[in-house]
Amino acid sequence: DQQVKQNSPSLSVQEGRISILNCDYTNSMFDYFLWYKKYPAEGPTFLISISSIKDKNEDGRFTVFLNKSAKHLSLHIVPSQPGDSAVYFCAASARGSTGGFKTIFGAGTRLFVKA
Amino acid sequence: GAGVSQSPSNKVTEKGKDVELRCDPISGHTALYWYRQSLGQGLEFLIYFQGNSAPDKSGLPSDRFSAERTGGSVSTLTIQRTQQEDSAVYLCASSFGSGGPYEQYFGPGTRLTVT
Numbered sequence: 091d092q093q094v095k096q097n098s099p100s101l102s103v104q105e106g107r108i109s110i111l112n113c114d115y116t117n118s119m120f121d122y123f124l125w126y127k128k129y130p131a132e133g134p135t136f137l138i139s140i141s142s143i144k145d146k147n148e149d150g151r152f153t154v155f156l157n158k159s160a161k162h163l164s165l166h167i168v169p170s171q172p173g174d175s176a177v178y179f180c181a182a183s184a185r186g187s188t189g190g191f192k193t194i195f196g197a198g199t200r201l202f203v204k205a
Numbered sequence: 206g207a208g209v210s211q212s213p214s215n216k217v218t219e220k221g222k223d224v225e226l227r228c229d230p231i232s233g234h235t236a237l238y239w240y241r242q243s244l245g246q247g248l249e250f251l252i253y254f255q256g257n258s259a260p261d262k263s264g265l266p267s268d269r270f271s272a273e274r275t276g277g278s279v280s281t282l283t284i285q286r287t288q289q290e291d292s293a294v295y296l297c298a299s300s301f302g303s304g305g306p307y308e309q310y311f312g313p314g315t316r317l318t319v320t
Contacts, residue, residue: 096247124308133209133296133311134248179248192261193238193309197247 093117094182096196103203109167111199113180116161120182122191125154125165128177128198137178138165170203177201207231209312211297217318218287226282226315230299237280238300238309239272243293251295254280287319 095114103109111125121142126134140147140154140163147154153166167174180196210229218224230237239251250264254274265271269287274280284291294316298309 126311131313133298133313135311136308139308181248191236191307192250192253192263194250195240195248 092197093120094180094194094196096180096199098199099197100200100202103170103201105172105203105205106169109165109170109174109201109203111165111167111178111180111201113163113165113196114161115163115182117182117184117194118161119184120194121185122183123154123156123163124181124183124193125152126179126181126195128179134179167201170201172203172205175201175203209297209299209310211295211312211315213315214313215316215318217320220289220319221286223283223285224287224317226284226295226297226317228280228282228297228299228312230278230280230297231310232278234299234301234310235277236300236307236309237274238298239280239282240296240298241293242296242314248296251282284317287317289319292317292319 093116124139125137127137128134138149138152138154140156145156156163177198177200179198181193183191183193212227235256238253240248252262252272254260269285272282294314296314298311300307300309
């Protein structure tokens with residue numbers, strides 16, 4: 091039962107162009123969404139997040155859009171740079187049974203930015 | 206400051222043996238999470254601890270898996286009678302308290318290989 095889905099395993103983009111990574115979720119209880127970036131042999135690092143009360147959050151070259159009715163979010167990177175090449179994980183959080191916030195991750199999308 | 210650390214970084218074990226994986230979270234973080242990433246797969250939630258509350262064990266794949274968190278700090282993930290399908294990178298993350306779905310800080314992971 092995949093509650094968070096990233097249907098594109100990989101994406102290739104030319105340097106300077108826009109990268110769009112997509113994510114779908116099924117659980118309407120999720121109220122906070124995050125994107126993480128992962129380089130090989132390292133743990134994921136937090137990139138950007140959005141609360142369910144918003145539809146857009148921007149941080150420099152990174153913008154996350156949330157469409158609650160469609161249960162869909164996307165990460166836009168513009169302009170894309172070769173250093174952005176990594177695996178990007180979408181994550182969704184909801185308050186768990188023990189009071190904390192349980193986070194479910196998608197399978198990841200590997201982004202290649204070509205110079 | 207010090208980030209999340211995990212030990213060992215690599216572990217090779219024979220099928221049927223027990224293993225213990227250790228996680229040292231960031232000081233002051235009350236939430237601690239364990240995930241695993243199998244080859245070519247996303248991050249699979251295993252368990253999380255929030256302060257002194259009972260842990261959410263809903264992601265543990267079988268009763269061979271267990272985890273403890275002593276004194277609200279260090280955590281140990283134990284896998285008994287390891288199987289080849291347990292081979293994966295085991296990632297630990299920590300975050301601030303239960304007031305919100307704060308970003309998680311990940312350790313570098315422990316790569317477990319069961320032969």
